[in-house]
Amino acid sequence: MSSLDLINVVKRFGELTVIDGVDLDITEGEFVVFVGPSGCGKSTLLRMIAGLEEISSGELRIAGNRMNETPPAKRNIAMVFQSYALYPHMNVERNLGFALETARLPAAEIRERVTKAARFLQIDHLLDRRPAQLSGGQQQRVAIGRALVRQQKLFLFDEPLSNLDADLRMEMRVEIARIHREMKATTVYVTHDQMEAMTLADRIVVLKEGRIAQAGTPMELYERPANRFVASFIGSPRMNFLPGTLTQDGEESVLTLFGTPHRLPAHDYAGEVTVGIRPEDLILGGGEVTLTADVLLVEPLGGEALVHLNVEDGRSIVVKVQGKPDIRPGATTSVGWNHTRANLFDKDERALSRKGA
Amino acid sequence: MTSGPMRIGLKATRARTAWLFLAPSFLVLFAVALWPLGRTFLFSFTDAFLTQPDLYDYIGLENYFTLFEDPLWWQSVRNTLYFTVISVSIETALGLAIALLLNARLSGRGALRAVILIPWAIPVVVSARMWQWMLHDQFGIVNHVLKLMGFIDHGIAWTADPDLVMPVIIAVDVWITTPFMVLLILAGLQMLPKSIYEAAAIDGVSQWRQFTALTLPLLAPSIAVAVLFRLLDALRMFDLSFVLSSNSDDTKTVSIYAREVLVNFQDMGVGSAASAAIFLMIALVTAIYLTVFRLNRKLLGA
Ligand SMILES: Nc1ncnc2c1ncn2[C@@H]1O[C@H](COP(=O)(O)OP(=O)(O)O)[C@@H](O)[C@H]1O
Numbered sequence: 033m034s035s036l037d038l039i040n041v042v043k044r045f046g047e048l049t050v051i052d053g054v055d056l057d058i059t060e061g062e063f064v065v066f067v068g069p070s071g072c073g074k075s076t077l078l079r080m081i082a083g084l085e086e087i088s089s090g091e092l093r094i095a096g097n098r099m100n101e102t103p104p105a106k107r108n109i110a111m112v113f114q115s116y117a118l119y120p121h122m123n124v125e126r127n128l129g130f131a132l133e134t135a136r137l138p139a140a141e142i143r144e145r146v147t148k149a150a151r152f153l154q155i156d157h158l159l160d161r162r163p164a165q166l167s168g169g170q171q172q173r174v175a176i177g178r179a180l181v182r183q184q185k186l187f188l189f190d191e192p193l194s195n196l197d198a199d200l201r202m203e204m205r206v207e208i209a210r211i212h213r214e215m216k217a218t219t220v221y222v223t224h225d226q227m228e229a230m231t232l233a234d235r236i237v238v239l240k241e242g243r244i245a246q247a248g249t250p251m252e253l254y255e256r257p258a259n260r261f262v263a264s265f266i267g268s269p270r271m272n273f274l275p276g277t278l279t280q281d282g283e284e285s286v287l288t289l290f291g292t293p294h295r296l297p298a299h300d301y302a303g304e305v306t307v308g309i310r311p312e313d314l315i316l317g318g319g320e321v322t323l324t325a326d327v328l329l330v331e332p333l334g335g336e337a338l339v340h341l342n343v344e345d346g347r348s349i350v351v352k353v354q355g356k357p358d359i360r361p362g363a364t365t366s367v368g369w370n371h372t373r374a375n376l377f378d379k380d381e382r383a384l385s386r387k388g389a
Numbered sequence: 390m391t392s393g394p395m396r397i398g399l400k401a402t403r404a405r406t407a408w409l410f411l412a413p414s415f416l417v418l419f420a421v422a423l424w425p426l427g428r429t430f431l432f433s434f435t436d437a438f439l440t441q442p443d444l445y446d447y448i449g450l451e452n453y454f455t456l457f458e459d460p461l462w463w464q465s466v467r468n469t470l471y472f473t474v475i476s477v478s479i480e481t482a483l484g485l486a487i488a489l490l491l492n493a494r495l496s497g498r499g500a501l502r503a504v505i506l507i508p509w510a511i512p513v514v515v516s517a518r519m520w521q522w523m524l525h526d527q528f529g530i531v532n533h534v535l536k537l538m539g540f541i542d543h544g545i546a547w548t549a550d551p552d553l554v555m556p557v558i559i560a561v562d563v564w565i566t567t568p569f570m571v572l573l574i575l576a577g578l579q580m581l582p583k584s585i586y587e588a589a590a591i592d593g594v595s596q597w598r599q600f601t602a603l604t605l606p607l608l609a610p611s612i613a614v615a616v617l618f619r620l621l622d623a624l625r626m627f628d629l630s631f632v633l634s635s636n637s638d639d640t641k642t643v644s645i646y647a648r649e650v651l652v653n654f655q656d657m658g659v660g661s662a663a664s665a666a667i668f669l670m671i672a673l674v675t676a677i678y679l680t681v682f683r684l685n686r687k688l689l690g691a
Pocket residue numbers: 045048050068069070071072073074075076077
């Protein structure tokens with residue numbers, strides 16, 4: 033286990049700044065997930081930690097020691113690549129043992145570690161096969177095994193599950209969670225899948241265009257997104273957004289939505305706002321704020337259903353309800369929410385906090 | 390669901406179309422390769438002469454006995470094998486080294502790659518003539534430069550000295566064909582997955598071990614194909630030796646021997662026997678090479 037500190041880390045490729053001043057402290061044993069849309073710099077940041085990309089400015093510390101100039105081999109890390117990066121000409125056993133062989137560990141020790149890792153990952157029956165003779169999920173297990181046998185203090189994963197189908201992804205997610213629980217190694221995990229981030233992370237770091245949009249526990253990000261970007265990125269289906277204006281009226285604020293004023297607890301802000309409500313926080317029939325809407329479509333998902341509505345200006349929103357709702361497309365209905373479940377964002381898309389909060 | 394007969398019908402149509410497209414090339418192949426080859430084998434059992442190729446009798450293996458009793462034939466076989474082994478080895482080693490260099494992130498790599506191909510793009514006879522002039526004992530630039538630098542006092546007769554002529558031919562061949570090796574090996578190098586090197590770097594595998602444990606085994610198929618091409622080429626080498634030292638027995642290759650018997654001595658029978666023997670020799674070397682390579686691959690588990 034190692035702590036990991038990023039201090040105002042910057043990465044430039046020529047003129048292009050890909051990582052733009054990232055500050056982050058990761059404590060020993062923590063499972064941190066970098067999440068964000070494709071191209072936001074997740075892999076680059078991870079590769080800078082690994083030493084595969086140079087750091088343009090700022091400092092990287094592992095276990096308190098500056099690592100900027102340290103070659104990858106000396107950083108005491110193990111990494112799992114998106115493409116698995118298995119050695120195609122070696123069988124599973126040699127793939128697992130190659131790094132140990134290189135480190136001149138005694139053969140008995142190598143065999144023991146390889147056997148243990150293979151058993152742990154349930155690939156002990158595949159030791160004689162070459163990567164081309166394995167399924168994607170099995171290759172993924174070998175790649176993880178190769179990282180495990182080295183018994184390093186810091187694990188790096190770059191989208192390890194993105195080449196797998198949905199079932200396998202779920203299975204491997206559970207597996208990775210189990211590995212972390214048992215090995216307790218500090219882990220940095222990159223994904224573009226917010227679901228993976230939510231289920232695996234102790235702490236999620238949402239990246240946007242090379243900067244941290246927000247870092248926090250999954251629940252913090254879900255409950256109190258710091259900005260509209262994080263609000264729309266975390267959660268599925270996506271949060272609904274409606275335009276409105278906020279004005280002050282004495283000790284209260286007034287939110288005007290589609291021409292109708294609604295009284296709210298006081299905010300320190302007046303002007304154009306965006307109201308964000310998660311599909312699961314919308315209530316068919318209405319709440320403290322109520323709108324009328326036309327039913328567009330009902331998608332039953334078994335235990336729950338997604339109801340697509342058109343609100344007043346033709347904007348469509350999604351409501352998640354339990355069971356099967358008793359409404360049909362074409363009908364008119366009311367939909368609403370309670371103040372505590374609404375997120376307000378100013379015109380710079382930053383979250384507004386309540387007065388005093 | 391497609392019904393059985395319909396699928397078979399479709400397959401048959403496709404096969405017919407394929408044959409239709411292939412037919413012209415088969416015809417050409419037959420006309421320029423198989424037919425002459427068959428005729429060569431046929432003539433190798435006759436006493437035909439080039440002056441009257443239609444008048445001949447079958448004389449069994451007589452021509453082969455004549456051929457195998459000629460010490461000059463065996464010397465040309467030795468020359469050919471010597472030339473082949475040495476030149477292909479040097480070209481492979483050099484080609485690999487240059488390909489690795491070019492594959493590294495050098496600036497101006499594209500230009501280098503183009504430049505390195507030039508020797509290979511020049512027709513061999515032209516290169517041979519060029520080198521012949523450069524190696525001329527009195528007027529050649531090689532001797533001139535060596536004299537200027539004080540290494541030698543008198544010009545060296547590069548292509549007349551029996552001890553020097555074979556090394557000179559090999560050197561020129563290396564100059565001409567190394568680019569071909571570089572090109573094939575470089576193509577192989579660029580197909581290797583980059584990420585395994587990153588994995589190896591993180592796992593603390595040294596550069597040298599990355600080369601021996603990852604690059605070499607993964608590159609082996611590319612190298613093997615390149616070597617095979619060069620083997621086939623080197624075994625029937627004619628032009629270089631013919632231009633640089635046409636009459637020397639020290640550099641006579643089997644191809645030159647066959648031509649000599651056929652054209653200079655007009656002996657179609659023995660000439661054909663020599664040609665047939667060359668064909669069999671090349672086939673044999675190729676077969677051995679491919680077998681060894683397959684075995685190797687099996688042993689490596691690749
Ligand atoms: N070697 C490179 N040279 C130039 N630009 C690069 C290089 N590697 C990545 N980038 C750019 O950096 C940005 C972030 O890339 P990356 O970290 O791979 O994104 P992510 O992993 O989040 O999808 C992208 O715009 C990408 O084009």
